[in-house]
Amino acid sequence: MKKAFAILETADPPEAAAASPGTKVAARPKTRKKGASGKGAKKHTVKAPRLRKQYGVLALRVRGGTASVMLVTSRGTRRWIIPKGNPEKGKTGAAVGAIEAYEEAGLLGEVWDKPIGSYVSPKHLPSGEVVPCSIKVYRMDVEEVLDDWPEKGQRERAWYSLDQAAMLVGEGGLVALILQVNAELIGR
Numbered sequence: 001m002k003k004a005f006a007i008l009e010t011a012d013p014p015e016a017a018a019a020s021p022g023t024k025v026a027a028r029p030k031t032r033k034k035g036a037s038g039k040g041a042k043k044h045t046v047k048a049p050r051l052r053k054q055y056g057v058l059a060l061r062v063r064g065g066t067a068s069v070m071l072v073t074s075r076g077t078r079r080w081i082i083p084k085g086n087p088e089k090g091k092t093g094a095a096v097g098a099i100e101a102y103e104e105a106g107l108l109g110e111v112w113d114k115p116i117g118s119y120v121s122p123k124h125l126p127s128g129e130v131v132p133c134s135i136k137v138y139r140m141d142v143e144e145v146l147d148d149w150p151e152k153g154q155r156e157r158a159w160y161s162l163d164q165a166a167m168l169v170g171e172g173g174l175v176a177l178i179l180q181v182n183a184e185l186i187g188r
Contacts, residue, residue, distance in 0.1 A: 052123055052133040055093035056084025057101045057111060057140040058181060061159065067185045069165045069178065070142065072105045073156045076124060080168040083107070084135055097138045105157045106149030109142040116181065119173025137177060162186075 059070040059082070071080045085100040087093075094111045101107040115136040123133035160168060162182035166175045 051120065052131055053087055054084045054123075054133050054135045055087065055096040055100070056082045056135050056137050057097035057107075058082055058116065058137055058178070059101050059105065059107050059109070059140045059142050060181075060185075061142050062185065065186055066161070067182070068159045068161055070101075070105050070107060070145075070157055070159055071165055071168060075151075075154050078156075079170055080165075081171075082137065082169075082174065084137075093136050094138045097140065101140055102146075103150045104155055106146035106152065107140065107142050108144040108146065109140050112139040112141075114138075117177040119171060119177055121171045121173065135174075137174075139181075 061068050061070070069082075072083055073079065074081050083097070083100040083104040085096055085103075088096055088099070091099070092113075093115065094113055098109075098111045101109075101111075116139045118134060118136045121133050121135055122130045124130055162178050162185070166178045166182070169175055169178065
């Protein structure tokens with residue numbers, strides 16, 4: 001197993017819901033009382049939305065003192081994101097990340113066993129509903145970039161420096177993770 005970077009958690013624990021990255025939310029529902037005195041007041045349970053889970057990879061190509069990351073566009077909104085997908089029965093998060101890197105970007109390489117961090121992002125469902133999603137991110141050292149891959153006609157892909165990638169992705173937690181990796185890789 002390779003040595004992983006310091007883990008950057010944006011929600012504690014990952015299963016806890018968060019309105020925005022970095023917000024800690026209690027795992028148990030809170031109750032509120034109506035009325036000033038509290039006597040005889042009805043209790044209402046406020047449930048935080050359950051976080052969906054996904055696994056993704058930060059697909060890196062490190063050469064000398066520089067590092068670049070492969071970003072892909074999402075299918076629906078065409079935003080720049082990292083390859084990621086839903087849990088699959090019998091597969092680790094690292095394995096799911098490797099599968100998604102191949103399917104979404106045509107990448108092959110070594111995926112580290114331990115996540116390098118996580119972040120919370122909104123997930124846009126086909127129904128139009130938006131739900132919070134906790135994404136555990138694994139490092140992938142890219143060894144091969146294929147010319148043909150399953151989602152070639154559905155997404156764009158491009159290599160960017162870590163600084164450029166941090167400016168292109170729209171999710172604050174992913175920006176923080178990219179900048180953290182950049183600092184650890186090249187000491188900035």
